[in-house]
Amino acid sequence: MASKLPDHVVWTPLPGSQMLFLSCPIFEALLEGTRGGGKTDALLMSFAQHCGKGFGEHWRGALFRLTYPQLADVVAKSKRWFYRIFPGIQFNESNYVWKWPTGEMLFFRYGSSEEDYWNYHGHEYPWLGFEELTNWRTLGFYEAMHSTCRSSCPNMPRMVRATCNPYGVGHAAVKARFKLGIEGAPPGTVIRESDQQPRVRIHSRLEENRHLLQNDPNYLPTLESIKDPNRRKAWLEGSWEIHAGAFLESVWQPQKHIVAPFPIPSTWKVWKALDWGYARPYAVYWFALDQDGCYYIWRELYGYGGKDNTGTREDAAAVAKRIKTIEEHDARLGYDYRQNLADPSIFSKIGADRSIGQIFKESGIRWQEAWNGPRSRVNGAQEIIRLLSEDKLKVFSTCKHWIRTIPALPADHMNPEDVDSDAEDHAWDATRYGLMRRRRMPEEERASAHLDHPDYQHENDCYSFNV
Incomplete structure (x- = not known):
């Protein structure tokens, strides 16, 4: 498929979060922040940068979204770049997989719950990617899939990479895992816990993506005009100090x-x-x-x-x-x-x-x-x-x-x-x-409360206390 981009356009990482993400040596890395920071491109290139390096068929990756329809956008973005950067690359539309001329393969897949892990049990993916991690209500599937991040090939890079904005049903789970927010760890802090691989988060800002701001001058005003204060703080500021959709949202301060x-x-x-x-x-x-x-x-x-x-x-x-x-x-x-x-x-x-x-x-x-x-x-x-x-x-x-x-x-x-x-x-x-x-x-x-139960400690003020 021919790209519609001008011939002179070549993808290079933007200074800041994209460069940090692509060069990160930590096993598990999250690229989080505002909308429009170029996180999806960086996730795709995290895998692609190791293609053609001699690993061949041993370099395999799986990029996940919560549902199958959500894969359409990331597939479209991959086509935008991969056909230009890698002559001879092929995409299998029926199986949703890229195959490089040198043997590397990137699969687009989905999974919603921890039980879906069993569809991939025994697989071997030295690279795992998760797009919009806050779409998952819990991190059970994400954490279970870490066991597939392995390779029998010596000196093979192994890494788990994810992207997300604040907001979404998994906001709290992601915030806790990566110690986000005011009381959390600053960006770039490596989190080391016993019996776990190290992890880190990298913060992305819209201001870094000068290409988007130049080519779409209405994008920033669109974010600024969002009426929902939680969504505006999440997408415009990349703030994790929100509880959108929470039961106590209207009263918790x-x-x-x-x-x-x-x-x-x-x-x-x-x-x-x-x-x-x-x-x-x-x-x-x-x-x-x-x-x-x-x-x-x-x-x-x-x-x-x-x-x-x-x-x-x-x-x-x-x-x-x-x-x-x-x-x-x-x-x-x-x-x-x-x-x-x-x-x-x-x-x-x-x-x-x-x-x-x-x-x-x-x-x-x-x-x-x-x-x-x-x-x-x-x-x-x-x-x-x-x-x-x-x-x-x-x-x-x-x-x-x-x-x-x-x-x-x-x-x-x-x-x-x-x-x-x-x-x-x-x-x-x-x-x-x-x-x-x-x-x-x-x-x-x-x-009917079984007040004569032997384990029940009766006191006169058990259910009515005067204060």
Whole structure:
């Protein structure tokens, strides 16, 4: 196919992010930033720059998008350049694969979930590319595909490359993995974690793409005229400090709701709440209420297993020991935890000799049943919204997983009055248990609440607290 570009046009990387991306020696690299920075071209050339270098058929790559129709744009851009740069190259329209005269191959593929990995299990791609990484709700497929980034050929480069803008359903997952945003790592910082390959992110700006700005002078004004403030900040500024489409989008203001830690006065009421998890994270939060009716979430214990929505698989006795260690000096400071509220499901003994609640009790931590009756999820959500909108809920900046997960939670597509319970909502559940502590249990629920259960710690003020 003949290119429509003038004969004198030859692709060269733009100074700045494109050059950094193409020369990056780190195994995993993300090129993120504003719209119009030339990220797709850079992703294609990341693979193409190693063609004709003597690797031949051993240099194989797979470039992924979330769905098959989304591949059309990146295929069109590849045709724009590859036919000009590589004489004799061929593109198979039915199989969506480029083949170089020297044997190299680049496949265009798609996958939406972690289960789709099995379509590629056993494959060998020393180069992996992912276009618009924030289109994936979770990074399960992306991370699973890393196992295919290998080669039996010695001295073969191996790399995972991805691009994206802020915004999209996977905004929070990408932000967390690459430590983006104000409190994250600066661009170019190599992130090294145990048992993982190093990774880095490179920031791209529209101003770098002088060709686009010269050839399409209306592009910048188009971005500036976007009415949605979150989308404008994401696409024009490349800002990761947004939570577009999140359940709390209209009320969450991190500059107002996140506060620096300070000593909690002993005169304030204090308590804690638990959402239990084993394969999924458990979440324990300590609450405080000041004399003006402002709630503070001031301490966090979160069973984070190293990736989104994955737990540490600790048993209840081990978690109880952690809690006791954290609270070791609290009595000396004057803190009196009369309440320990937890999901009522931990008191069930179905199929077991002891309930999770009983294990906690034997380990020195007593829990009471949190209110979790009909519409409790919706009512709890409204209470969180009310407190945030009235500036009556503050979170210590040390509660990292609360800040990571709750502002980004999407609404349930079946029930827009609640968050998506398939998302990482464990901090959310513990929060609503803790904040609904003053709600009196309806009589019809009290009658069926098994208040005579041996694991149930009855107190007169269990469901109605005067403050």
